[in-house]
Amino acid sequence: MVQFEHYRSPLHRYTFSVKPVRQWVEKRCEGRVLNLFAGPTLLNVDEVRNDLDPVMPADYHLDALELLRSWSGQMFNTILLDPPYALRKSMELYKGNICSPFRQLKDEIPRCLSPDGIVITFGYHSIVMGAGRKFSLERIALFSHGGAIHDTIASIERFNP
Ligand SMILES: C[S@@+](CC[C@H](N)C(=O)[O-])C[C@H]1O[C@@H](n2cnc3c(N)ncnc32)[C@H](O)[C@@H]1O
Numbered sequence: 001m002v003q004f005e006h007y008r009s010p011l012h013r014y015t016f017s018v019k020p021v022r023q024w025v026e027k028r029c030e031g032r033v034l035n036l037f038a039g040p041t042l043l044n045v046d047e048v049r050n051d052l053d054p055v056m057p058a059d060y061h062l063d064a065l066e067l068l069r070s071w072s073g074q075m076f077n078t079i080l081l082d083p084p085y086a087l088r089k090s091m092e093l094y095k096g097n098i099c100s101p102f103r104q105l106k107d108e109i110p111r112c113l114s115p116d117g118i119v120i121t122f123g124y125h126s127i128v129m130g131a132g133r134k135f136s137l138e139r140i141a142l143f144s145h146g147g148a149i150h151d152t153i154a155s156i157e158r159f160n161p
Contacts, residue, residue: 002137002138002139002140003138003139003140004139004140004141004142005024005139005140005141005142006141006142006144007020007021007024007141007142007143007144008143008144008145008146009021009143009144009145010145011145011149011152013089013093013094014039014040014041015039015082015122015152016039016041016043016082017039017040017041020143021143021152021154022041022043024141024154025043025080025120025154026043026044026045028118028120028139028156029043029045029047029078029080029120030077030078030117030118031046031076031077031078031114031117032046032048032074032075032076032077032078033045033046033047033048033076033077033078033079033080034047034048034050034076034078034079034080034112035047035048035049035050035080036050036064036067036068036079036080036081036082036083037050037051037064037080037081037082037083037084037099038050038051038056038057038058039051039056039082040056040057042057045078047080048060048076050062050064050067052064052097053094053095053097063100064083064099064100064105065100065101065104065105065108066100068105068108068109068111068112069108071111071112075112075113075114075117076112076113076114076117077113077114077117077118078117078118078119078120079109079112079113079117079118079119079120080119080120081105081119081120081121081122081123081128082121082122082123083099083100083102083123084097084098084099085122085123085124106128106129106133107133109129109133110133110134110159110161113159114159115159115160115161116158116159116160117158117159118138118156118157118158118159119135119156119157119159120154120155120156121154121155121157122152122153122154123152123153124150124152124153125153125155126140126153126155127155127157128155128157129157129159130157133159134159134160134161135157135158135159135160136157136158136160137155137156137157138156138157138158139155139156140153140154140155140156141153141154141155142154
């Protein structure tokens with residue numbers, strides 16, 4: 001059964017700078033983590049960090065899809081996806097850095113993820129990787145920001161190849 005959690009939290013363009021969200025994600029990450037859209041907040045997990053913006057503290061400053069395609073290191077137990085949620089947000093909030101083509105990015109993930117690994121996604125959708133890629137939805141957390149602001153949906157999907 002899918003586990004459901006609900007929180008009230010302020011909205012910030014850098015998602016993990018909000019303490020309850022950071023604490024939630026740190027608690028849910030497992031093992032070696034690939035943080036593909038890392039932003040400014042260092043997580044208290046074993047993370048490899050990537051962000052296209054060169055001023056962000058990261059191990060790599062590549063387009064997320066390019067990083068996945070070129071990855072030849074150890075596989076990850078968790079892949080964290082917190083991309084810009086919309087093109088307009090990229091322009092207004094993230095210096096015009098837009099998310100890689102998302103379907104291609106999702107297709108590339110299983111090559112870099114251990115069997116039984118998880119993908120944690122933040123955005124407007126609850127199913128991201130999907131059964132077609134052999135993922136099952138385990139948990140949804142809804143972060144409600146109040147007023148007319150869209151909630152942020154975090155989902156955890158487990159890879160069962
Ligand atoms: C929604 S923010 C989240 C950042 C981080 N997870 C946090 O909570 O602070 C999206 C991040 O993705 C980065 N980004 C945008 N396009 C990217 C791309 N194609 N590849 C890698 N990073 C990208 C932005 O620079 C920004 O830091």
